[in-house]
Amino acid sequence: MTLKDQLITFIGPGAMASAMASRLIKGDIQSADKVLMSGPIVEQLEELEERLGVSTTSNNLEAVKNAGVVVLSVKPQTIQEVMDEIHGAIPKNALVLSIVAGARLDGLMKGLGHGAIVRSMPNTPAQVGEGITVWTATDEVTDEQRERTRLILNSFGEEVYVDHEDYLDMATALSGTGPAYVFLLMEAMVDAGVHLGFPRRVSEQLVIQTFKGSVAYYEHSPRHLARLRNQVTSPGGTSAAALYYLEKAGVRTALSRAVWAAYERSVELGKGKKGSQPDND
Numbered sequence: 001m002t003l004k005d006q007l008i009t010f011i012g013p014g015a016m017a018s019a020m021a022s023r024l025i026k027g028d029i030q031s032a033d034k035v036l037m038s039g040p041i042v043e044q045l046e047e048l049e050e051r052l053g054v055s056t057t058s059n060n061l062e063a064v065k066n067a068g069v070v071v072l073s074v075k076p077q078t079i080q081e082v083m084d085e086i087h088g089a090i091p092k093n094a095l096v097l098s099i100v101a102g103a104r105l106d107g108l109m110k111g112l113g114h115g116a117i118v119r120s121m122p123n124t125p126a127q128v129g130e131g132i133t134v135w136t137a138t139d140e141v142t143d144e145q146r147e148r149t150r151l152i153l154n155s156f157g158e159e160v161y162v163d164h165e166d167y168l169d170m171a172t173a174l175s176g177t178g179p180a181y182v183f184l185l186m187e188a189m190v191d192a193g194v195h196l197g198f199p200r201r202v203s204e205q206l207v208i209q210t211f212k213g214s215v216a217y218y219e220h221s222p223r224h225l226a227r228l229r230n231q232v233t234s235p236g237g238t239s240a241a242a243l244y245y246l247e248k249a250g251v252r253t254a255l256s257r258a259v260w261a262a263y264e265r266s267v268e269l270g271k272g273k274k275g276s277q278p279d280n281d
Helices: 015-026 042-052 060-064 076-086 105-112 124-128 143-154 166-176 178-196 200-220 225-231 238-248 251-270
Strands: 008-011 035-038 055-057 069-072 095-098 117-121 131-137 157-161
Touching: 008 015, 008 060, 015 035, 015 042, 015 124, 035 042, 035 060, 042 055, 055 060, 060 076, 076 105, 095 105, 095 143, 105 117, 117 143, 117 166, 124 131, 131 143, 131 166, 143 157, 166 178, 166 251, 178 200, 178 251, 200 225, 238 251
Parallel strands: 008 035, 008 069, 035 055, 069 095, 095 117, 131 157
Antiparallel strands: 117 131
């Protein structure tokens, strides 16, 4: 199956949307002349035209008129405004693919006046073809549209279908937000290396390759993560000393609570709640 007979319209031409479009075009899944990106910033649209060869517009209503697939890729804070603008304008047989964090299917169906909707949660590594996307669909999405969804999502990584929408908020907290946790841990390890005396460049090289190598080792010989950790933890050794300190400091609990906080925020976004203001004290 290909998408070349379908116009794909992106509403919201941000980093994830441009990455998706790029992967579709480079993977020969869709031709650039069948990709339309809509957004309010002229300079951003001109850059996309030059870099990807796609068509652009600042008129969302016109953008969806002839679309076979509409990708909603706007910020959660602006989704209601966009839905009000294009309500009832999406072609009846078109597929809507939402990557808007927290936007629930019932709200999307009502806001768009459209039934065939896929809700998905990709993550940042999708921009280099190494993403993981969790998705679900309304009953109105046909088998053919589901296959098209898989084709789109597989163009920038792996995909996991779930049959209950609640898993999307969980995925937002775990895999969607996950790269932030990984980057924070990497940053902390690099800083620790500099504190030990390494030049930052060398410390970064050591940390990055350690992460890459650890994942590759797991994929080569998949085992329970605790077993792999035990393999590098000799009794009375350096790893044992380090892990004892991390457990004593509550790192495992802190990470678990961070994931839960992200999950709660995703649920709040789905209810249309804005973020609280930071405490100035």
